[in-house]
Amino acid sequence: MATPTKVTAVEELTNDFKESTAAVLTEYRGLTVAQLKDLRRSLGGDTKFAVVKNTLTGIAAKEAGIDAFEGQLAGPTAIAFIKGDAIAAAKSLTDFAKANPKLIIKTGIFEGKPLDASEVAALAALESRELQLARVAGVLKAPMAALARTVDALRLKLDEGSAAPAEDAGAPVEDAAAPAEAPAEEAAAPEEK
Secondary structure, eight states, rough: OOOOHHHHHHHOOOOOOOOEEEEEEETTTTTOHHHHHHHHHHHTTEEEEEEHHHHHHHHHHHHTTTTTTTTTSSSSEEEEEEOOHHHHHHHHHHHHHHHOOTEEEEEETTTEEEEEEEHHHHHSSSOOOOHHHHHHHHHHHHHHHHHHHHHHHHHHHHHHHHHHHHHHHHHHHHHHHHHHHHHHHHHHHHOOO
16 A cells, blocks of 8 residues: 555645646766756756656656656666756756766656656757747847848938038028129129119
8 A cells, every 4th residue: 555655645746737837857876976966956946856766757747648768767766857948957967968978878768758868868958948039039039130220221311312412502602692793793784874
């Protein structure tokens, strides 16, 4: 018969599976407590890295509808339950595994789909969500910035064009007025003779 502690543990694991967008199953044999603490810190607040009991994890995975961990639950097992950016968490896990070869990434799930270790590495190789959003924003911003520069250049050109004719218009108006007066004096002058 299951003890209340085990039932509670299974319920908690089941909830972790259901609430996570991704989960990565690892073996941590040989890692120190300090190394595990560093790993948890590197994963950030949106990822829960928990050392789990294999039998209880198997039960919880089945209750959550996950079959990706079957046959993988052996040895010292820990799971990264990822609720935030799965790419960033996968990068943190793979970077830590490169620096600490005792951490072995076995398998995972992402949005309900099973992943093997190479697929987790491929997920880690993708650009982060923030970087992808920044690129999209840059692509969307570029035409607007170009339009703004074009409109500003057009405005400057119109300002220069309207300033030059105003100066030129003043001079021809005076020149035009002077010849108009001269013929009037010339016309008056022959009458006096």
